[in-house]
Amino acid sequence: MSELDLPEFDRAQLHAIRVLRGGGAVVVTNPSPMTYGVVARDPRAMNLLKGRPADQPVGVSVHTQAAHDQLFRYLDLRSDALAAVDFALAERISVLAPIRSDPTMPEWLAPAIQDGWVLFFDGVWGPLASLWLTFPFLYGSSANRTGEAAATSAAEAREQFPTGTMIIDADDRRTPSDIHGPSTMIRVDPAGQFTLHRSGIQDQVAGGADVLLDRLREFRSRIHVLDGSAPSPMGHTYLSTAVTENGEPKQLVPKTRIRVEFARTPNQNEDGSRVYDVLRVHAGCNRMGTAVAAGELLTDGSLWINGFGGTLVGCRPPLQTQEEWLKTFLMSRPSWQVDGDELTLASDGTTITLLDKLIAEPDFPLEGVTWHVGTTITNADARHHRYHTDPAWIRIDGENLTGSTGCNELSGTVTRNNTQLTFTAVTITDRTCTGETAEVQAEILATLRAEVTYTIDHNKLTLIAPSGIGLDLKAVG
Template identity: 85%
Template sequence: MSELDLPEFDRTQLHAIRVLRGGGAVVVTSPSPMTYGVVAREPSAINLLVGRPADQPVAVSVHSQAAHDQLFRYLDLRTDALAAVDLALAERIAVLAPIRSDPTMPEWLSPAIEDGWILFFDGVWSPLALLWLTFPFLYGSRAGEAPAASAAEAREQFPAGTVIIDADDRRTPSDVDGAGTVIRVDPAGRFTLHRSGTRDQLAGDGLLDRLRDFRSVIGVLDGSAPSPMGRTYLSTAVTEDGVPRQLVPGTRIRVEFARTPNKNAGGSRVYDVLRVHAGCNRMGAAVAAGELLTGGTLSVTGFGGTQRGCKPPLRAQEEWLQTFLTSKPSWQVDGDELTLTSGSTTITLLDKKIAEPDFPLDGIGWEVGATITNADLRHHRYHADPAWIRIDGEHLSGSTGCNELSGTVTRNNTELTFTDVTITDRTCTGETAEVQAEILATLGAAVTYTIDHNKLTLIAPSGIGLDLKADLDR
């Protein structure tokens, strides 16, 4: 099916995605009674569209799990206050919170910070999921005045040619009572109303009471002992009846604990999430916030996840692990070590940052494993010749599989900018030619990079990118 065969609403979203990738701003809507608003990948694009100074702080939507977790890592708040912030995000309330000054903080958070406070929200709305889920985060206006209440008002308010996603037919007609509500949470965990907003957004004392009560409940449930929440662990030892149990060769148990707002209408407004991997399928479970680690035990009743056909040893290992994790094992955190015990079985795990520290960006040969489109779709070309890049300070070198590559690179905490990228002039064919084209399309300006142990991911503003793995022989 071509883009022309899609409904107009979907075509408009695709056009908006292209505009966002190109550095522009678009006008989007939310469910009633919330209003239309402006989002962009570049803060200056928002300020230009709303007529404000280009460097004025904006808000940021943290609507992917990765962006949410990165932000929460630097908020200057206790875990009970963080849980209440998640409740506010689930209720579509913007949050103004204190953030620590830290040189490791991702650069993309900076435009939403002013005087040590950051303004953020979760903008995802299911009818516009195609747009929102294409990007890990988007910036939004932090202006206080009421924006447009309908697509017609938005067309009157913004310049001709502005991309406006008309979703009025997906909203419930209702009065709009101003801009969105913003709550403020201080370092002590106290919640106050920073800006009164849309009437039906649970604004005012009712919302504040709910947030305060929820924070108190979570504080009691979490207790005062060190918690694994928000951390990822890798197994270092497994024993049964005091005897080591050997895992399938080449595998480790990975256990991740996360707390996240619920984007759906039903269920708890905030979930505690357990994600597990033991070599084949990715498994997960979610329970109401505060109930996963209650009373020193891990409480899950079952797992969902992928359904890959695992080889018998891996399948047996997964079944054994699921049985163990659903038996309500006890847990204990000692520094960077987590111990899970059920009966005579004990699993000892170490914080992933210690067990598998991230490789440095520089001085490593990074081999292309897959190319990326639309920011998240991976494409493996198994018949292409090996391609790789290497970064040494400001120098880029590598191979596209059939041509040598060179160039220069500059960086900040989260982005690389490649310039003067050149290759030799051999003619490439087949899948090698396809990989070369993707490499050249990726290596440009404002390329987002992330490193997870020995894996490097590059994403260009166009959504094209590369998955690479460290090759220490290059």
């Protein structure tokens, strides 16, 4: 199906994605009773559209678990306060929170930080999921020009913003409301105390700021009791180092490890808990997971799981048996204990010892490593395997880029910060490439055209360009 065959609303989202990837700003619909908003990948574009100084601090919206966890890692808050912040995000409340100064902090947070405080929210809304979930984060603000009220409809946005501004009209998908307003903004201090920073629609609907803040305080207190004072695995990923049954070692299927990930995440759906505790598990085949109300996954020193969902890959018999064994174990209410970087799960004579992934599989350095191209990426998340190509790779040494496209040698220069690489003067030799090798060469050159976002997960490097194209690479040597 071509883009022209899609419904008009879907085409509008695709156009907005292209505008954002190109460095522009887009006016988006928020659910009632909120006003419209402005989002951008470049905060300067958003500020200029709103008629503000280009370098004015902005808010940042986080949409993926990885971006959420990156942000929360640097917030100067206890776990119960972080849970209450997730509650606020689920209510579409904007949050101003203290953030630690750290040289490893990702650069994308900088535009949202001022004087040691970071402003953030979660703008994801179901009807616009295609747009929001394409980007791990976007900078955002209410849809108003300086000195004017925020737009409450697409018609008001068209009147207020310059002709040619990309506006996604989703008025017909909003619930009718007699009142509209920008989001409430709360402030959370390092002691976990909540105060109102700016009145907005959420506190108006709740019956006042005191009512809204009391809900957050009550949730924080409840989480504090449920989480207890013992060290928690929440927010960490662990890899198995040993398994025993009745004191005897149990061998896992060769080349497999048990991976267990604990996460806490806001829930913006109308049904269910406002904050979920999530467990994700992998034992070599299917990816399994479960979600329960915050504080109920790790209760009284036991892991409480009633069932799993996940992928349905047909596993080979040894992997299938191992997967079913692990599901049975995890649903048997095993005890859990964290000792430093180690997590121990035990039940009915079976003990699984796991080590924090950051220790068990530390990330490879970006520089001095040969990174082989595994898959190419389109639209930021669609992976394409190439089976009939010659090996392609890149290597970064200081500011020097070298590599191979599979049939041509490659060279150039590169600069970096915590999250981005900027390639310049990329050249290749002039051999003629054919078949899939030629396709891979074109995709490599398109990715290395200018600035890309990079992430490293142990021995895997992912490069994503603003256009949504990119590369998955794996360390060799």
